[in-house]
Amino acid sequence: MNHRILALALVAAACGGAEGEPKEKVPACEQPGNICTWSGVPETAMFAGEGEHRLDAPMYLPQGVAFGSDGTPYFPDFNNHRIREVKEDGIVYTVSGTGMLGDGPIGSSGCFAPTPCDSLNSAWNHPTDLVVDPSDPNILWVSAWHNSRIIRLDISTNTLEWVAGTGGRQFGGDGGPASEAILDLPSSLAFDDRTGELYFTDQANHIIRRLNADGSIETIAGQPRAPGFSGDGGPAIDAHFHGHTDQKADPGSKMVIHDGILYMADTVNGVIRALDLDAGTISTVAGKYTSAGEMELMDEDGYPYMVDAGSVPGYSGDGGPALEAVFNTPRDVAISPDGSTMYIADTKNSCIRSVDMASGIIDTFAGKCGEPGFAGDKGPASEALVNEPFGVSVDPDGHVYIADSLNQVIRRVVVE
Amino acid sequence: MRALTFASLVILAACGGDKDEDSGDTGVTTDGPELLSVMRDCPETAGTICPFAGAGYNGFNGDDVDRLDAWFSFPMGITFAEGRPPVMADWNNHKLREILPTPADGFRTIMGTDFLGDGDPDLLDSTPAGAPGTSVNLNHPTQHIWLPDGTFLSASWHTHKLRTWDPETGLVHVYVGGAPGFSGIEFEDPADTAQLNQPKEVILDPSDDNFLYILDMRNERVRRLDRTTWTLDTMAGNGDKCLAANGDAMGDDGDALLACFGFPKNDNPEPGGALAMTADGRTLYIADSENHYIRQLDMETGVLSVFAGAAGESGDVDGAVGDARFYYPVDLELDEAGGVMYVADANNHKIRAIDMATGTVSTFAGTGEPSCELPRGLLVPELCDNTHSAGDGGPATEATLYRPFAVTLDLEGNVIISDTYNHRVRIVHQ
Numbered sequence: 069m070n071h072r073i074l075a076l077a078l079v080a081a082a083c084g085g086a087e088g089e090p091k092e093k094v095p096a097c098e099q100p101g102n103i104c105t106w107s108g109v110p111e112t113a114m115f116a117g118e119g120e121h122r123l124d125a126p127m128y129l130p131q132g133v134a135f136g137s138d139g140t141p142y143f144p145d146f147n148n149h150r151i152r153e154v155k156e157d158g159i160v161y162t163v164s165g166t167g168m169l170g171d172g173p174i175g176s177s178g179c180f181a182p183t184p185c186d187s188l189n190s191a192w193n194h195p196t197d198l199v200v201d202p203s204d205p206n207i208l209w210v211s212a213w214h215n216s217r218i219i220r221l222d223i224s225t226n227t228l229e230w231v232a233g234t235g236g237r238q239f240g241g242d243g244g245p246a247s248e249a250i251l252d253l254p255s256s257l258a259f260d261d262r263t264g265e266l267y268f269t270d271q272a273n274h275i276i277r278r279l280n281a282d283g284s285i286e287t288i289a290g291q292p293r294a295p296g297f298s299g300d301g302g303p304a305i306d307a308h309f310h311g312h313t314d315q316k317a318d319p320g321s322k323m324v325i326h327d328g329i330l331y332m333a334d335t336v337n338g339v340i341r342a343l344d345l346d347a348g349t350i351s352t353v354a355g356k357y358t359s360a361g362e363m364e365l366m367d368e369d370g371y372p373y374m375v376d377a378g379s380v381p382g383y384s385g386d387g388g389p390a391l392e393a394v395f396n397t398p399r400d401v402a403i404s405p406d407g408s409t410m411y412i413a414d415t416k417n418s419c420i421r422s423v424d425m426a427s428g429i430i431d432t433f434a435g436k437c438g439e440p441g442f443a444g445d446k447g448p449a450s451e452a453l454v455n456e457p458f459g460v461s462v463d464p465d466g467h468v469y470i471a472d473s474l475n476q477v478i479r480r481v482v483v484e
Numbered sequence: 485m486r487a488l489t490f491a492s493l494v495i496l497a498a499c500g501g502d503k504d505e506d507s508g509d510t511g512v513t514t515d516g517p518e519l520l521s522v523m524r525d526c527p528e529t530a531g532t533i534c535p536f537a538g539a540g541y542n543g544f545n546g547d548d549v550d551r552l553d554a555w556f557s558f559p560m561g562i563t564f565a566e567g568r569p570p571v572m573a574d575w576n577n578h579k580l581r582e583i584l585p586t587p588a589d590g591f592r593t594i595m596g597t598d599f600l601g602d603g604d605p606d607l608l609d610s611t612p613a614g615a616p617g618t619s620v621n622l623n624h625p626t627q628h629i630w631l632p633d634g635t636f637l638s639a640s641w642h643t644h645k646l647r648t649w650d651p652e653t654g655l656v657h658v659y660v661g662g663a664p665g666f667s668g669i670e671f672e673d674p675a676d677t678a679q680l681n682q683p684k685e686v687i688l689d690p691s692d693d694n695f696l697y698i699l700d701m702r703n704e705r706v707r708r709l710d711r712t713t714w715t716l717d718t719m720a721g722n723g724d725k726c727l728a729a730n731g732d733a734m735g736d737d738g739d740a741l742l743a744c745f746g747f748p749k750n751d752n753p754e755p756g757g758a759l760a761m762t763a764d765g766r767t768l769y770i771a772d773s774e775n776h777y778i779r780q781l782d783m784e785t786g787v788l789s790v791f792a793g794a795a796g797e798s799g800d801v802d803g804a805v806g807d808a809r810f811y812y813p814v815d816l817e818l819d820e821a822g823g824v825m826y827v828a829d830a831n832n833h834k835i836r837a838i839d840m841a842t843g844t845v846s847t848f849a850g851t852g853e854p855s856c857e858l859p860r861g862l863l864v865p866e867l868c869d870n871t872h873s874a875g876d877g878g879p880a881t882e883a884t885l886y887r888p889f890a891v892t893l894d895l896e897g898n899v900i901i902s903d904t905y906n907h908r909v910r911i912v913h914q
Contacts, residue, residue, distance in 0.1 A: 112543065112545065113543050113544045113545075113577075113598075114541060114542060114543025114544070114545070114555060115542040115543060115557075116541060116542070116543070116867070118867050126543060128543065128544075128557075129599070147557075147576065147600070148542070167542065168558070168754060168905075169576070169624070169752060169754070170752050170753070170754060171750055171751045171752035171753075174754070191752070193752040194600075214752065215751065215752055216751070234751075235750070235751030235752070236751070314602065314663070315601070315602035315623060315642070315643045315644065315663075315664075316601045316602035316603055316621065316643075317601070318599065318601060364607070371677075474598060474599075
């Protein structure tokens with residue numbers, strides 16, 4: 069749009085400096101500890117702004133952002149059913165998704181190798197997470213949540229390929245080809261950079277699965293379709309996790325891998341679990357589980373049955389050991405590049421918590437826990453308000469990106 | 485003017501102004517994209533198409549917004565009823581919204597929240613006690629009706645349920661449905677445990693409102709709910725999905741229970757299939773969307789036959805019903821006198837009209853072209869300046885629509901078009 073060119077011209081004039089000349093002070097959004105809207109338009113749920121600057125490009129229920137090795141950001145635009153890229157100069161483009169929900173191109177008989185689909189004409193159903201292939205910056209791996217698939221998107225050829233999941237929502241297929249496996253709401257994925265293996269959380273199956281180099285799929289942690297909280301200190305394959313299930317599920321159980329450790333927000337259990345990928349053991353690294361008893365769910369025939377109700381939600385523990393802290397429905401976790409800090413999307417508390425990994429002490433990093441809202445851009449993150457953040461991630465420089473979901477924006481906190 | 489305001493805000497951001505210089509409390513540096521308006525002085529003359537609701541943007545900007553400034557996300561079914569505001573299924577906003585009588589008053593959400601899901605957090609809506617409608621998460625509601633007792637019934641499509649709303653109490657509860665499925669028995673399936681699979685539409689039998697017909701999309705069936713005995717049975721469809729273009733036998737001119745349909749069935753299909761019934765309750769019309777034709781069920785004999793179009797032959801041809809062609813017919817509306825059936829012919833970007841007396845199909849609205857040249861294939865269909873004009877103020881047949889998924893009549897007989905991919909609702913005055 070013309071107004072952006074006009075704006076840039078005015079900026080150059082108003083800031084009174086030739087290009088490259090040092091500015092007198094650091095912009096508020098670049099000052100460590102400050103929070104700013106980084107992409108999207110606050111409290112504006114919309115699809116628009118294609119080819120515009122990211123601050124003019126609204127999104128709808130953002131879930132997170134991921135970075136390529138060259139620093140290019142990508143994000144799933146959840147309720148716009150699209151995958152979008154932030155190109156140079158902050159310009160946003162859709163790289164896949166028609167906006168209509170669907171499963172590939174309309175009328176397609178499938179997108180399995182060796183016949184990938186045209187990604188520009190493919191539809192998605194609520195994608196929640198993506199990761200850039202560490203060996204190829206043109207390949208994005210996407211957890212297509214309501215599609216119940218893992219999809220490989222090639223932005224150099226504009227094609228996509230269904231890699232894991234039949235599209236059905238159940239548990240099945242371990243040991244066989246990933247394309248014949250059944251997933252139930254895969255919500256998040258990550259590479260183990262040391263081995264190049266791709267892991268993902270199979271949210272409603274309450275497990276973590278791995279795509280092997282030979283194209284097969286395997287459960288590596290958790291008991292399929294058995295929600296619960298158990299197993300710390302033992303083999304991860306015997307442990308129980310608890311993700312949201314059924315049609316009523318919200319996205320959660322998201323994870324990240326740092327230096328051989330997979331950290332997962334064990335959402336209904338209100339804790340962060342850590343899976344040592346080499347030892348195969350599981351532990352809790354943040355959050356205190358207090359049983360909320362049992363709750364009623366409906367089985368596939370519509371009959372009620374009782375399951376573990378997870379942990380009693382709350383908010384407490386800042387300034388103390390992370391293992392004593394209480395969260396409310398944590399949905400995502402991130403680790404700083406140097407491994408010194410863990411960030412937790414404490415979603416229903418509407419804040420981001422941080423844990424100093426050396427001392428194990430927890431604090432609130434952004435937002436005021438228990439006080440959802442939108443406020444505080446350009447000021448200290450701890451004085452700002454956020455509204456149900458479903459995701460948190462870090463860029464290669466360690467800056468923190470918050471999917472401020474109900475505010476319809478991604479916000480950034482610069483870290484020194 | 486707007487651009488200038490926008491630019492000055494950008495300057496604040498780029499120069500890194502102090503908090504003092506920030507706009508308002510939040511420090512927001514942008515007011516978002518520049519917006520276009522729809523026509524506001526549209527002549528209400530017969531045959532003219534005009535904006536009815538929505539600004540033509542895909543999104544949600546709240547209920548407290550002028551009717552023509554509102555953003556919708558793929559609007560679908562709308563229902564008009566005496567003494568009540570019309571209700572719209574704002575499909576991808578996961579809400580049912582009343583369109584309030586005074587345009588400046590905007591809307592009232594009666595079901596749905598700011599997220600998607602299936603019911604309220606405490607599952608109160610799974611019991612007759614119910615939960616407030618604005619605490620109940622929906623997932624892509626497609627269509628709805630009013631029941632004779634003054635309550636409202638939603639086809640809560642992606643949650644595989646029908647939900648009622650009581651306007652007196654504002655409470656919602658699940659009427660039929662649970663987990664997705666088909667509960668096995670064809671006859672006298674108790675409604676308390678009956679399962680549906682993406683019910684796209686419900687209609688009442690105009691001759692006997694004890695009976696409710698459900699287009700049970702992914703079960704490839706039309707089902708009937710007997711509201712007295714509280715049982716479900718199947719009226720049409722053997723459960724298989726058939727595509728005539730692939731050589732499948734559709735089963736026309738035979739027992740409807742042995743016939744099959746082409747309702748969308750893959751893992752994440754778009755809505756498809758539609759129902760309409762004559763006032764005497766003798767004929768049920770069924771739009772078989774993926775087979776591109778409209779079928780009729782004789783309710784006395786149980787025989788299903790072809791009404792308009794031809795199985796498996798998509799096209800855009802007007803004329804006698806047997807010669808006419810459609811392309812993904814996805815909604816039907818029969819006027820009360822039974823004189824005209826309107827068809828939302830989505831992939832032709834048209835509303836077609838069938839003269840029921842002569843059996844002639846004509847184009848009622850739409851040129852057949854979508855509202856804009858797509859800038860990057862199908863990738864960004866919404867970003868289309870013509871969305872906001874699209875022939876408003878002129879003859880409906882010279883206007884452009886963009887995949888209309890619903891058509892209905894208001895209480896004066898004007899035709900209301902859910903111009904779904906244009907994210908707004910349009911009216912053709914009669």
